[in-house]
Amino acid sequence: MTEVANNLALREIAAGGQTGPLVERINASQAGSLPGLLDFQWLEAGRGHIRGRFEIAAKHFSPHGLLHGASIVALADTACGFGCLASLPDGAIGFATGELKTNFIGAAHEGGVSCEARLVHAGRTTQVWDAEIRSEATGKTIALFRCTQMLLYPPSKAGGRAAQGERS
Numbered sequence: 765m766t767e768v769a770n771n772l773a774l775r776e777i778a779a780g781g782q783t784g785p786l787v788e789r790i791n792a793s794q795a796g797s798l799p800g801l802l803d804f805q806w807l808e809a810g811r812g813h814i815r816g817r818f819e820i821a822a823k824h825f826s827p828h829g830l831l832h833g834a835s836i837v838a839l840a841d842t843a844c845g846f847g848c849l850a851s852l853p854d855g856a857i858g859f860a861t862g863e864l865k866t867n868f869i870g871a872a873h874e875g876g877v878s879c880e881a882r883l884v885h886a887g888r889t890t891q892v893w894d895a896e897i898r899s900e901a902t903g904k905t906i907a908l909f910r911c912t913q914m915l916l917y918p919p920s921k922a923g924g925r926a927a928q929g930e931r932s
């Protein structure tokens with residue numbers, strides 16, 4: 765069985781139980797997991813918004829030489845996940861991506877890829893996030909992304925089980 769370090773002590777990251785600004789706690793939390801392996805960097809994070817980037821490297825490409833769409837989706841989904849974490853309503857203890865959609869409308873081959881995400885619906889059970897992904901080399905938008913984050917509550921409120929982020 766693959767051992768995955770539980771770096772996502774979700775509530776602690778969001779609640780500021782650890783030291784340092786939120787964006788630093790987010791960057792530290794991803795070490796060894798997919799966003800860390802893809803070298804995502806988070807520059808700003810707060811309630812309702814987040815901004816991040818990666819520098820294009822060989823690992824971000826498809827086998828036939830295009831920047832892999834999954835690299836872009838991973839950046840945008842991670843932005844919205846961490847953004848959701850920074851924007852949980854009272855009582856919510858976790859979240860999971862429920863659905864996502866991406867329009868790929870341009871290409872990037874070198875330089876950086878940036879992502880800005882914002883909360884467009886803050887519900888009790890769902891959040892809808894929009895993200896715009898740009899090539900830093902050209903300034904052009906290369907993808908538009910939207911997802912729904914499902915908000916998870918403790919068993920006593922939801923009548924269910926522990927939050928996704930607390931799965932071992």
Ligand SMILES: CC(C)(COP(=O)(O)OP(=O)(O)OC[C@H]1O[C@@H](n2cnc3c(N)ncnc32)[C@H](O)[C@@H]1OP(=O)(O)O)[C@@H](O)C(=O)NCCC(=O)NCCSC(=O)c1cc(O)c2ccccc2c1O
Pocket residue numbers: 772841842843844845846859860861862914916924925926927928929931
């Ligand atoms: C979204 C759901 C929780 C909704 O469940 P629903 O109410 O529709 O249905 P059920 O209650 O019947 O559950 C069905 C099924 O879902 C799993 N499940 C449900 N609740 C939980 C829970 N609290 N904890 C763990 N697992 C749960 C379970 O397998 C249930 O089947 P059973 O046979 O056990 O009944 C649910 O649909 C769901 O959990 N879907 C999967 C969501 C998911 O895994 N999304 C992708 C992974 S999360 C992710 O991608 C992610 C992205 C990021 O960018 C992040 C960034 C930063 C931090 C974390 C990130 C992150 O996690």
